Amino acid sequence: MTTPQTDTAPTQGHAANQVLSVDAMGGDKGPATVVAGLSAFLRDRPAAHAILHGPKAELEPLVAKHGIAERVTIHDAADVVKMTDKPSHVLRNGKTTSMWSAIEAVRNRQAAVAISCGNTGGLMAMSMLRLRKAEGVNRPAIACLWPSRNPSGFNVMLDAGADIRADQDDLLTYALMGASYARNGLDIARPRVGLLNVGTEEHKGRAELKVAHELIGNAAIIGDFDYVGFVEGGDLPSNKVDVIVTDGFTGNVALKTGEGTATLISELLRGALMKNPWSMFGAVLAGGSLRALRKRIDPRRVNGGVFLGLNQTVIKSHGGADETGVAAALHLAYRLAESGFSDKLAARVASAASLAQDASTASGTDSSETKTGK
Amino acid sequence: MTTPQTDTAPTQGHAANQVLSVDAMGGDKGPATVVAGLSAFLRDRPAAHAILHGPKAELEPLVAKHGIAERVTIHDAADVVKMTDKPSHVLRNGKTTSMWSAIEAVRNRQAAVAISCGNTGGLMAMSMLRLRKAEGVNRPAIACLWPSRNPSGFNVMLDAGADIRADQDDLLTYALMGASYARNGLDIARPRVGLLNVGTEEHKGRAELKVAHELIGNAAIIGDFDYVGFVEGGDLPSNKVDVIVTDGFTGNVALKTGEGTATLISELLRGALMKNPWSMFGAVLAGGSLRALRKRIDPRRVNGGVFLGLNQTVIKSHGGADETGVAAALHLAYRLAESGFSDKLAARVASAASLAQDASTASGTDSSETKTGK
Numbered sequence: 001m002t003t004p005q006t007d008t009a010p011t012q013g014h015a016a017n018q019v020l021s022v023d024a025m026g027g028d029k030g031p032a033t034v035v036a037g038l039s040a041f042l043r044d045r046p047a048a049h050a051i052l053h054g055p056k057a058e059l060e061p062l063v064a065k066h067g068i069a070e071r072v073t074i075h076d077a078a079d080v081v082k083m084t085d086k087p088s089h090v091l092r093n094g095k096t097t098s099m100w101s102a103i104e105a106v107r108n109r110q111a112a113v114a115i116s117c118g119n120t121g122g123l124m125a126m127s128m129l130r131l132r133k134a135e136g137v138n139r140p141a142i143a144c145l146w147p148s149r150n151p152s153g154f155n156v157m158l159d160a161g162a163d164i165r166a167d168q169d170d171l172l173t174y175a176l177m178g179a180s181y182a183r184n185g186l187d188i189a190r191p192r193v194g195l196l197n198v199g200t201e202e203h204k205g206r207a208e209l210k211v212a213h214e215l216i217g218n219a220a221i222i223g224d225f226d227y228v229g230f231v232e233g234g235d236l237p238s239n240k241v242d243v244i245v246t247d248g249f250t251g252n253v254a255l256k257t258g259e260g261t262a263t264l265i266s267e268l269l270r271g272a273l274m275k276n277p278w279s280m281f282g283a284v285l286a287g288g289s290l291r292a293l294r295k296r297i298d299p300r301r302v303n304g305g306v307f308l309g310l311n312q313t314v315i316k317s318h319g320g321a322d323e324t325g326v327a328a329a330l331h332l333a334y335r336l337a338e339s340g341f342s343d344k345l346a347a348r349v350a351s352a353a354s355l356a357q358d359a360s361t362a363s364g365t366d367s368s369e370t371k372t373g374k
Numbered sequence: 375m376t377t378p379q380t381d382t383a384p385t386q387g388h389a390a391n392q393v394l395s396v397d398a399m400g401g402d403k404g405p406a407t408v409v410a411g412l413s414a415f416l417r418d419r420p421a422a423h424a425i426l427h428g429p430k431a432e433l434e435p436l437v438a439k440h441g442i443a444e445r446v447t448i449h450d451a452a453d454v455v456k457m458t459d460k461p462s463h464v465l466r467n468g469k470t471t472s473m474w475s476a477i478e479a480v481r482n483r484q485a486a487v488a489i490s491c492g493n494t495g496g497l498m499a500m501s502m503l504r505l506r507k508a509e510g511v512n513r514p515a516i517a518c519l520w521p522s523r524n525p526s527g528f529n530v531m532l533d534a535g536a537d538i539r540a541d542q543d544d545l546l547t548y549a550l551m552g553a554s555y556a557r558n559g560l561d562i563a564r565p566r567v568g569l570l571n572v573g574t575e576e577h578k579g580r581a582e583l584k585v586a587h588e589l590i591g592n593a594a595i596i597g598d599f600d601y602v603g604f605v606e607g608g609d610l611p612s613n614k615v616d617v618i619v620t621d622g623f624t625g626n627v628a629l630k631t632g633e634g635t636a637t638l639i640s641e642l643l644r645g646a647l648m649k650n651p652w653s654m655f656g657a658v659l660a661g662g663s664l665r666a667l668r669k670r671i672d673p674r675r676v677n678g679g680v681f682l683g684l685n686q687t688v689i690k691s692h693g694g695a696d697e698t699g700v701a702a703a704l705h706l707a708y709r710l711a712e713s714g715f716s717d718k719l720a721a722r723v724a725s726a727a728s729l730a731q732d733a734s735t736a737s738g739t740d741s742s743e744t745k746t747g748k
Contacts, residue, residue, distance in 0.1 A: 086577070147638070148638075149638065149641075161572055164572060164579060164580055165580075196627060198535055198538060198622070198623055198626040198627065203460075205538060205623075206538055206539075206623065232626075232627070232630045233626070233627040233628065233629065233630030233631035233632075233633075233634060234630040234631070234633055234634035234637075235634065236631055236634055236635075237634050237635060237638040238634070246627075248572070249572055249579070249580065249624065250623065250624055250627050252572040252606075252607070253570060253572065253606070253607040253620075253624050253627070253628055254607065254627055254628060254631045255607065256606045256607030256608040257607035257608070257610055257628045257631045257632050257635075258607075258631050258632070258634075258635045259607075259608055260607060260608035260609065260610055260611050260612070260632075261610075261611060261631075261632045261635040261636055261639075262635055262639060263608075264521070264522075264523065264611040265635075265636060265639050267523075269643070
């Protein structure tokens with residue numbers, strides 16, 4: 001099932017895979033921060049171009065101020081999706097918003113990836129409606145980056161909260177999508193995939209996890225990844241896995257728990273270093289190294305939840321992202337855009353789904369039942 | 375339903391609420407570490423006494439070496455529950471183990487609280503079999519302490535992994551038990567209880583969470599706590615809540631995620647401070663403050679998962695706990711023992727369960743259905 005697409009030419013002669021569609025509105029800090037982040041990103045990526053969505057009268061002066069007018073096309077959109085709007089409200093009343101406009105630009109293939117700091121539920125609902133689920137995907141997922149001991153500095157975890165449920169087939173799809181994302185977003189040729197559980201022994205965990213354990217193991221060849229089996233919460237930052245698969249409820253709690261813990265420790269560290277003159281002097285001497293550490297674990301630099309499983313790619317940036325955070329999300333988007341990620345992902349999931357279907361029809365195992373039962 | 379109890383006199387004339395029952399075996403570091411931790415604990419608590427369980431020939435010299443022989447009674451037990459033993463195996467073959475012996479001592483009221491570093495699944499299975507679930511409790515839970523911004527330095531989270539499931543009634547029971555534990559273990563007169571979810575808005579989350587939200591809100595008066603509503607993963611270390619209620623799957627993942635994140639940051643911090651001579655000199659100057667910080671977030675000092683919902687209290691110490699960790703678990707156990715926690719908790723849950731039953735029978739709401747349906 002493919003969505004009908006308008007074959008609009010890429011904006012202003014740019015290859016579509018160098019154009020990003022940026023929702024200027026909806027972030028906690030307003031469009032000035034988004035434009036500042038965009039400007040920082042464009043400085044680092046000379047070939048990049050952006051379509052910026054929001055009220056033209058408000059955006060034009062901001063773009064002019066940063067001197068990026070010839071690399072930015074503004075699509076005028078009068079309205080804004082509010083953080084408090086429910087997804088159902090957004091779908092009914094959202095057509096004139098900057099978020100809708102941002103999604104339309106990727107739907108029309110004017111840009112390769114859409115980025116928004118707005119309301120997650122609204123963005124997901126609108127993306128599902130306009131971009132449609134890719135073939136073989138039942139529940140799309142949000143993939144996030146997790147600071148880790150791996151050479152790339154990050155692991156991928158999904159689902160970080162697109163859906164509060166996931167059955168065994170969804171978890172298999174997440175494994176395939178996560179591996180594809182790690183390959184294209186983090187340059188890991190053969191990602192190692194793990195399934196999050198309360199223990200690494202085979203008999204542990206909920207029933208659907210035991211079935212998913214088998215399904216993912218069987219799909220490793222098709223998906224071009226290594227399956228490392230069950231992993232635990234403590235493995236999220238580890239270097240024994242690149243992609244961690246879980247349902248959106250657990251993933252969301254884990255993500256916020258990790259962020260909350262990092263923030264608490266940073267605060268305590270700051271307090272410890274300001275405790276007395278010796279520690280303050282020590283902090284000054286160690287300042288460069290400590291700043292490098294803070295940068296490493298800074299949630300703003302890990303900014304960007306990627307919606308996977310739609311026909312095009314959408315990136316949700318933190319609502320509270322500052323200029324640095326917005327630029328980080330744009331860099332990630334550009335990397336995925338350049339690699340032709342959306343099409344590669346769709347091809348991978350579709351071929352795996354059809355192969356899995358064949359396999360389950362032939363073998364008549366448990367997994368075939370749950371598959372054909374859908 | 376009360377378990378039949380032998381009315382054995384407290385060991386050697388000590389009040390039972392000053393006697394702890396300590397499994398010397400089953401930890402990764404062996405009995406020498408447990409006895410060293412016990413010795414450190416006894417130095418700080420002059421009125422305390424311990425019953426130590428394990429092979430007498432092995433334990434006697436250790437106890438003598440630390441000069442604590444007159445404050446420790448050894449109960450000879452030849453066998454040890456292994457970390458790899460499955461719960462079913464432990465129940466069939468465990469009668470001669472030190473773990474079984476440690477539980478029997480609290481069952482017989484010779485000691486108030488049992489502590490073990492052994493296999494969690496085995497300890498929970500054995501505790502359920504020998505101590506029985508308290509009246510009104512369907513699923514017992516493991517409560518853990520979470521470093522937080524609260525004045526006490528900790529929040530309570532449960533279930534940390536006793537069971538992988540929890541329905542709305544279980545979550546209500548957890549709220550009551552967690553509040554009672556916070557009162558007796560952390561000296562918080564009126565604990566604030568929150569229910570873990572993927573967002574704080576009322577419409578978010580799984581169906582059973584919405585029902586539990588209502589049940590816990592209604593039970594706040596009976597349970598003598600304040601209900602703050604839904605909380606998120608980022609609130610686990612916050613000072614807006616004292617007790618966080620969740621199912622054992624989510625709780626276990628959150629706990630291990632928090633520990634893993636803290637460990638990663640500690641490693642990175644150490645690396646940052648060893649980076650160059652300036653930062654190393656800085657680290658020396660700031661050393662005292664940094665050590666205080668490390669102590670604050672050290673998982674060993676937060677050691678001790680408390681099994682709640684049985685007729686007596688059992689504490690699971692980390693398998694890898696060192697002397698400091700064992701002593702921390704013993705201090706927590708002693709605090710709960712002295713406060714008469716087990717009896718207070720049982721009374722609170724039983725009265726709440728019967729009141730809730732009355733209320734649901736009278737009102738015929740959704741919650742009454744799910745209650746009577748059990």
